[in-house]
Amino acid sequence: MDRKTVKLVAGLLCGSLMMATPYWYHAEDEDLTNQLSNIQQQMTDEANKKSEAEKTIGTVYEQLHAIQIELDTATAELKQVQADRIKLDQEITKTEAELKAAQDKLQAREKVFYKRVRDIYINGRLSYLDVVIGSKDFSDFANRMEMLKRILHSDTELINTIKVEREEIASKKAKLEEDRAKVLELEKVKQEKEDLINKKKAERQAVLEKAMNDRDTAERAYNELMASSASITAMLQQRAAERAAAANAAGSSGGGGGSSEATTWVQGTGQLAAPVNAPITSDFGWRIHPIYGTSRLHAGTDFGVDEGTPVHAADGGVVAEAGWISGYGYTVIIDHGNGMSTLYAHNSEVAVSAGQTVSKGQVVSYSGNTGGSTGPHLHFEVRINGEPHDPMGYL
Template identity: 45%
Template sequence: MKKSQSILAALAISIVLGGGALYAPVHADDLDDQVSDLQGQIDSSRLEQENWEQVIQDVSAKLKSIQADLDAATAKLKSIQAQQAQINAQIEQTKVDIAKAEAYLKTRQAVLNRRVRAIYMHGQLNYLEVILGANSFSDFANRLELLKRVIHSDYSLILEIQKQKAAIEAKKAQLEADKKQLDALAAEAEKTQKEIAAKKAEQQKVLDAAKNNKAAAAQMERDLNSQLDQVRSLIQQRLAAAEAARQAAQQQQSSSDDGGGGGGGSDDGYVQGTGSLGWPCSGPITSPFGYRTHPIFGTTIFHAGIDIGVDYGTPIHAADSGTVVYAGWISGYGNAVIIDHGGGLSTLYGHNQSLAVGEGQSVSKGQVVAYAGSTGNSTGPHCHFEVDVNGSPVNPMGYL
């Protein structure tokens, strides 16, 4: 679309303003300026879309990496939660063990308290009385053994109580350590979750903004193309008016020649084509007519012609006789030649290394008009051949 619009602008200026006295001057400079300005804005919007698309791809890659980190953190969190459940179960079991130990300790403590109270109330004479009250030596020995056992039992009970106290204190300390570890694990898990969630949310905002900006740029491109279509329609109207004026001038000149009896037909400086187009050069078609992925920008755009692969310096021939209405630099096309063949038919030859004709020059079919190159938006030497009918690009294959 962009290329056909450039051709239209060039045709409008060259045909309407370059026809000399044969055509009434129509102000096309303003339309050309509008076309150039709109094309520049379209290029900018496309470039902006490409930039935002790159941002989208970069951020999407980051989000993919963040998601992998989030998955790993989730797995770690599940592991921590499993540890938390295990520790909680241990804590609950420890509480049960402590409760049992405390109950047992209270029971043994009551026994010891009673024994101590009895010793306190009766003093050591109780033991002497037990020993001295024996009736015989055998009774004395039995009583002494019994007394030893009682004393030993008292002593063992004291040791057991002390051991139970130490065990309870150790259980309490372990419980506190487990609780502290549990709190630390929970805090770490929560911190990890918040950090990754914040990072993901931040990148998601960037992604959403990039998508919105790309969509805005795309909408701008559509709006600009709509405006460009309006300018293009106006250019076509002026082209039609210029063609009508040219034909009227030819008829007037023909009538004048017939009236003068010369019959030779004077040259009005504008060559009409035969209507049959020939190939501008020989080579393979490297890019057909229609929508394609641009080899430089990587975006899907409309290709208004065909690309013929040739070497640098290959002669480029006029597809038909006609008048050169533009020979110079066109944005994107590089060095280009536009030939008007009359009847609303024109051809364009782009990306040339050098040009062999100038504006206003009449050319014959097969005449060398340029030499192939790779100027403008091009990845290598080739001839971009374009056919336009009434200002709209058509498939050249239908005319070759």
């Protein structure tokens, strides 16, 4: 091959390569662009997941509280539906009684009406001409005319009464049908509420079971409960300090004239009564976790009672807290003075409010299964200077 031919071939090859290179690079760039797009999409998805995760409830007892609020709402709505159903049943019973009375009255009137029609058919209707011709004199005529008017009036009144009573019966029947349709609707709503309640109870149970069987969750739940207990301790100690400061201030000023907490404070007797009459299901003290073998403090005494059992104040005092406390559920804390306070937890409902004065034996709540509770019971604590002590030493 001569030199000119070699140059021509080389030139053609170089030209081909130069022309092909942009296409090869374009394909590679497109692949990289797709990969980058996929990575960016994954990053967006993960960011969305993170955002959603941040919106979800993080702690065990916050989850329980949220579920409990929905459960309480559904329970209240169910109670209203049941009350509406009772009222509707009473209305139906009343309407049925009124309908029967109206039907009996109509039956009696129709009997009279049919007898009247039969008599007219047999004897013929008395005409004005018969009255005139058959009259002996004007007085007899007047008497006959008056009697005829009365008969006609009586017939008209009977017919009108029957018409009204039939309309009344039709109205009552329509009302019965309407009320019975409402009953079916209420039954449907009632079933929906019951299903929702069962669903929320199942969710609640699932959270509790996870707290029991998942080590990390169980540890977090216990730490939350201990944080709540420490918060209660600090709150009670602060109350005692403020009361002592108020008493000192009143003493230094001679105790005259002013109105202070020290002069209005309701003091307990110091002798506590059991808040419920029920067997003890769990004592105060340290216990070993059944799965993980770790030691946990049970800061009170548990009484085995059904949900809704009235809970009584162990002694007189002032309500320090009444409401939801993380881990404890619906809780009442009573400050009895002299550093003593009592706590009533896992209630279904509280019957007092913070700042309220209560007497010994007064109903302060109703037992339940809220907060970190695996079944209906009353958790009862006695605290001295904010710290939990064995309640059995004070009852």
